[in-house]
Amino acid sequence: MQERKSLIKIKPKRYKNGEIVKVSFMVMHPMHTGMAKDKKTKKIIPAKYINSVKFIYNGKEITSMKVWESLSVNPVFTTYMKINGKGKLTVKYTDNTGEAHEKTKKIKPKG
Amino acid sequence: MQRRDFFKKLGTVAAVSAVMPAMSFAGGSKPVSPNKMDYNTAVKTITGGKTPKPSKKVKLKVPEIAENGAVVPVTVTVDSPMTESNYVKAIHILTGKNSNARTIDVYLTPANGKAMFSTRIKLGGTQKVVALVELSNGEFLTASQSVKVTIGGCG
Numbered sequence: 001m002q003e004r005k006s007l008i009k010i011k012p013k014r015y016k017n018g019e020i021v022k023v024s025f026m027v028m029h030p031m032h033t034g035m036a037k038d039k040k041t042k043k044i045i046p047a048k049y050i051n052s053v054k055f056i057y058n059g060k061e062i063t064s065m066k067v068w069e070s071l072s073v074n075p076v077f078t079t080y081m082k083i084n085g086k087g088k089l090t091v092k093y094t095d096n097t098g099e100a101h102e103k104t105k106k107i108k109p110k111g
Numbered sequence: 112m113q114r115r116d117f118f119k120k121l122g123t124v125a126a127v128s129a130v131m132p133a134m135s136f137a138g139g140s141k142p143v144s145p146n147k148m149d150y151n152t153a154v155k156t157i158t159g160g161k162t163p164k165p166s167k168k169v170k171l172k173v174p175e176i177a178e179n180g181a182v183v184p185v186t187v188t189v190d191s192p193m194t195e196s197n198y199v200k201a202i203h204i205l206t207g208k209n210s211n212a213r214t215i216d217v218y219l220t221p222a223n224g225k226a227m228f229s230t231r232i233k234l235g236g237t238q239k240v241v242a243l244v245e246l247s248n249g250e251f252l253t254a255s256q257s258v259k260v261t262i263g264g265c266g
Contacts, residue, residue, distance in 0.1 A: 020224035033233070035210065062223060066216040068146060070209050072182045072231035079217070082224035 004028050008091055008105040015083055017109040023055070024078040025091045027101070033069040050095045053077055057107070058087035083109050146211045153212040154243065157203055163243055163251035171242045171254040180234040180260040187242040189226035189252075193219075199226035201245040207257075208238035234260045 006027040015021050027050070034047025047069060055063040063079055081089070086109065092102040148156075154163070172186040191199045202217045217228045226244075234240070241255040 031233075057222065060222065062220050064218045066218075068211050068213045068215065070206065070211060070214045070233045072233055076230055078227075078229040079219070080223050080225035080227050082222055084222070 004099075004101055006091070006101065006103045008089065008103055010105070010107075014110055017083055017085060019083050019109070020080050021083060022078065023081045023089070024076055025053070025055070025103070026074065026076045027093065028074050029095070031069070031071055031073050031075060048095060048097055050075065050093050053091065053093045055079070055081070056090045056092065057081065058085070083107065085109070146213075148211050148213060150205060150207050150212040150241075153205055157216075157243060157245075158251050161249075161251055163253040165254065166244075166252035169242055169244050169252050169254040171240065171256055173240045173256050173258050175256070176259045176261070177234065178261045180236065180262055182231050183234050183240075183258060183260075184229065184231050185240060185242075186229040187227070187244070187254075189244050191226045191246070193221050193224055193226055195221050196247070198247045199244060200247050202226070202228050203243040203245075204228075204230070204232065205241040205243055206232070206234060206238055207241070209233075209235050234258060236260050 004027055006025065009024040009026070011022040011024075029050055030048055031050065032045045032048040034044070036045050037043065038045055049069040049071070050067045053065040053067060054061055062081060065077065087107050088104050089107055090102055090104045092100070094100045168190040170188040172188070173183065177183045185204055187202050187204065189199045189202070191197065193199065198221045199219050201219065204214045205212050206214060214232045215230060219226060237258065237260045239255050239257040241253060244252045246252065
């Protein structure tokens with residue numbers, strides 16, 4: 001299984017308890033639709049796309065996504081989240097070939 | 112070769128090479144998407160037969176002209192209080208003409224605090240982009256906008 005680079009970004013960087021912050025999850029993924037041809041070999045590149053993404057905050061699933069093949073290469077998922085105490089935010093994804101990956105970020109509200 | 116002839120030939124070469132990529136894109140056996148679904152079927156599958164009504168509460172932000180169809184930023188914002196009793200259950204982003212009309216289904220909870228989702232999608236050509244929003248009371252709202260695509264992104 002290939003390890004992929006991913007990143008969780010929270011805006012603003014300093015936040016308080018109860019504040020609603022913007023959360024972005026970025027991942028390096030080719031997102032092949034299964035429809036494009038390789039320019040050199042002229043063969044169809046097999047489909048490889050993310051099909052499920054989950055945002056889990058302190059064990060509770062806050063946002064889940066069902067993804068189809070027509071998202072861009074290296075997709076970004078941005079949504080909002082209410083800060084509710086210390087803990088961690090985990091983003092998990094799986095793709096259609098069975099690849100799974102997760103990324104965790106500590107949530108440390110100030111004040 | 113006469114100078115005049117040379118320029119004539121140069122002209123045809125340029126014309127042919129301009130058409131060629133378009134032909135290679137459209138011609139031959141075109142592969143189909145693994146989850147082929149047209150727009151109307153997609154809407155029916157999601158709403159279960161209900162008719163979504165256009166609403167100003169749903170704000171869809173897409174560029175009117177996208178130079179590159181492979182990367183089209185889409186932002187959907189819904190005006191909702193996001194409380195336990197009244198919140199946005201799901202945001203679906205659909206396309207009018209892509210091989211698979213569905214791009215992403217986002218299921219939100221009151222813990223989000225604000226109903227907003229943004230991502231980047233691929234568009235195969237000029238078409239409309241639709242945001243279909245499901246509220247917690249079972250209502251469906253929608254907003255759409257057409258996007259002009261210069262270079263398709265699904266080839």
